[in-house]
Amino acid sequence: MTGLQFAIVAYTLSTIALFGYATRVWLGFRSFARRQGGDA
């Protein structure tokens, strides 16, 4: 593997980790709002 490929793998994984967690928190808000019955 070249250096560039390593770099791309690193960036992809990091982006997935960061925004994956953001999505998880967002889904948490969504499901909380649903349990409250609508208004979040």
Place this chain on the structure above:
Amino acid sequence: MKLMKNTLITAYWLTTVALFIFALVLVFTWTPTESTMGDVQKIFYLHFPVAINTFLACLVNFIASLAYLWTRRRKYDDLAVASATVGVLLCTIVLMTGMIWGKSAWGEWWTWSPRLTFSLLLWLLYASYLMVRPSIESTTRRALVAAVYGVVAFLDVPLVWLSVRLMPDIHPNTIALEPKMWLTVAAFALPVTMLSFGLIFSRYALYRRENDRVEARQQEEEFNETADAAATLYHQGGLTS
């Protein structure tokens, strides 16, 4: 008021995503390639800001833990958990990008160099924080143990740093960067910091909402119990007198 708050939050996240994408484009199209290490050095632009933010998250955890010990209010415990979670996440990314860099630069996924060991120990320190919490049942006790651990763990960080310095070092110590490279680091530092603090505070806000409900229910139950007991006493008193 609420609409404005929601708009601000949406704007914050949209800006973060936009800045992050901008920084990504910058790294792969505009930033010059480092002469000795080559393309793999591009990892540094993300690695470094994330590492800084790991410390910031740990600092938030420390301050929240102290605030909990001082005031014993549940919300500081919530803030401490949120920051520890984000800290572990960021530290995982630091380790991961560091290992990928190491594989490309030195041909090894892992070497026991001071900084790698330091990140691993930091990760362990805060991962145990998160893992120990669920094993303690009482919420106040859990918050207390976690707060004490948070304070001691943060004070432990400089000791970890000192102790790993006893090991032989191969990590690049000073990296000579061109102005364009520093600009790229700055371009990543902004969205990464926004992202990590956004994550800490939204996780915190979610905990607050969930725990507010729990606390309200508990208070309601306690009130009902007290009212029942009072009613029983009243009737007993009424019967005897």
Place this chain on the structure above:
Amino acid sequence: MMRTLRQLRTLVAKDLRLEARTRQTVGLVVVMAILIVTVLGLGLGPQQLASGFAAPAVLWVAYLFAGVLCFEKTMACERHDGALAALLLAPVDRGVIYFAKLISNLILIAAIAIVVTPVALVLFGFDLSAAPGAFVVTVGVSMIGFAAIGTLFSAAVNSTGVRGGPLAMVIFPISLPLVLASTHMLIKCFRDGEPITQTALAILIAFALIYLVVSWLVFEMILAPGSE
């Protein structure tokens, strides 16, 4: 000052008398530590054992697990029959209670180490004759730091009724710098034949002192009334 010392002596004597009469902790922990050393020796195999430099690491694993069990036991006896509540009612400073527990723990762990260390040294062929004093000082100072942290968290965690796992999970990561520093000093001393420098020893003593002071300060908060 005299009063504090007398209180300390009373509290430590109480713990030791309890241990002398029940003989639960030391026996159990010594056997377990020897078991750990044996399992690690079997796992490492003869090649790794030949050099003898696995010994500091193996010893530390044994000390760490033995220590956790020890801290747990000395605190657990306070949890029975409201003994701790009675202790807190006594006109004794909380800091004195902390130091008393720390001293009892140190005495117990030293008793265990005196048995386990020779066993591990013999099994792993680790040669101490070059600098036995350096070994004792390094391990001793690290033990003080380790016990300081252990005593603090045994009071915090054990009061929840949770045993074993969580206490180790809390103490191990915190004491890793101590383990790292002391194993490095030992390896340098015995493999490379370099004497232990003043700076290295100063770092270790500083670690132990920091752990001691922080734990002593925080201990009062853990036992403060109304924290339950």
